[in-house]
Amino acid sequence: MEGVSIPIRSIREMIEEEMKTADFKGQLTPNGQIAVPPDVAALVPPGEQIQVVLQWGIADDDAAWRAAGRRRFEAAYAVDDSIYESLIHDPSPR
Secondary structure, eight states: OTTOOOOOOOHHHHHHOOOOOOOOOOOBOTTSOBOOOHHHHTTSOTTOOOOOOOOOSOOGGGHHHHHHHHHHHHHTSOGGGHHHHHHHTOOSOO
């Protein structure tokens, strides 16, 4: 496809960026608010931008299905990939 420019972030930016996740069960209040448990809220620095994904209609017996999906997702992460994490803390000049 010609004429399309896709910005490429530097590898350093991608390595330095760490994605963190947390999940919890909660309820949507009648006024549309979600209460974040204090222990989860304590993990997020004040003012940090977050992304929220809502799931509903999940039965309790669906936990095994979700766990299997997570295991498959995490299986794609090879031990050799940890080299990139070590670069985050490498003090040597680049």
